[in-house]
Amino acid sequence: MLHKPANQFLSKRSERLVLPFALKHALQAVRYYANEAPAGLSDRLRLSFALPHQTIYANAEVQQVNIASTAGDMGILANHVPSIEQLKPGIVEILENPTTIKRYFASGGFAMINPNSSLDINAIEAFPLEDFSLEAIRTNLAEAQRIASTASTEEEKAEARIEVEVYEALQSALSK
Numbered sequence: 516m517l518h519k520p521a522n523q524f525l526s527k528r529s530e531r532l533v534l535p536f537a538l539k540h541a542l543q544a545v546r547y548y549a550n551e552a553p554a555g556l557s558d559r560l561r562l563s564f565a566l567p568h569q570t571i572y573a574n575a576e577v578q579q580v581n582i583a584s585t586a587g588d589m590g591i592l593a594n595h596v597p598s599i600e601q602l603k604p605g606i607v608e609i610l611e612n613p614t615t616i617k618r619y620f621a622s623g624g625f626a627m628i629n630p631n632s633s634l635d636i637n638a639i640e641a642f643p644l645e646d647f648s649l650e651a652i653r654t655n656l657a658e659a660q661r662i663a664s665t666a667s668t669e670e671e672k673a674e675a676r677i678e679v680e681v682y683e684a685l686q687s688a689l690s691k
Contacts, residue, residue, distance in 0.1 A: 560593045561633040562609065564619075566641055571619070572609070580634055581608040582626050583684075593632040600626045602638060604684040618644040620688055622681055649689045656682035 562580060564572040580591045583605025602624040609617045624638035659682055663675035 558593050559632070560591065560595075561631075562636070563633070564607070564609070564636045564638070564641070566638055571641065574633070575611075577609055577611050578613070579610040580636075581606070581610075582636070583607075583621075584626065591626075591628055591634055595628050595632075595634075597630045598628045600628070602626060602636070604681045606644065606688045607636060607638070607641060618688075620644055620647065620685055644688060647685060647689060649686070652682055652685050652689065656686060 559576040559578065560580060562572045562575050562577045564570070578592075582589055582591065582600065583603050584600035585603050586600060588605075589600065602621055604622050605620070607619045607621050609619070611617065619638075619641040621636075621638040621641040624636065624641075627635040627637075629635065656679065659675050659678035663672055663679055666672040666675055
């Protein structure tokens, strides 16, 4: 004689209740896309870009912001679909207008794209790209790679790998 599991009644009852509901709603699945922006909305993005010790932009109107996120590089315009993105080490490019572009290197942080055509960027560190020396970056990258390959503890290796990632992103940004 086979032994019946204690929860067999619940399983059958769950199947009877949940399966029709799931099938009914699975067949009604709808995919939603961003809507076209209503007429009269501003074509300008409101940017707040802050560091722990400094505010770089405070609710300033800009044309576009390009960021390096863990989901990939993205360009953000006014009326963008709301989203929260984790920044990876890379460039935050701010197009204030068609002729004025400012580039910052951010080591990480978050970007919150809001439904009201505003963007909040909170970065751990960010510096104007022109403040960096390609020679110094190459020297520091080589040192970080050496430490990563010769470190005796996992903690030292992890710290060196993070440095390598940041220096490689910086070198790539300056080489463009």
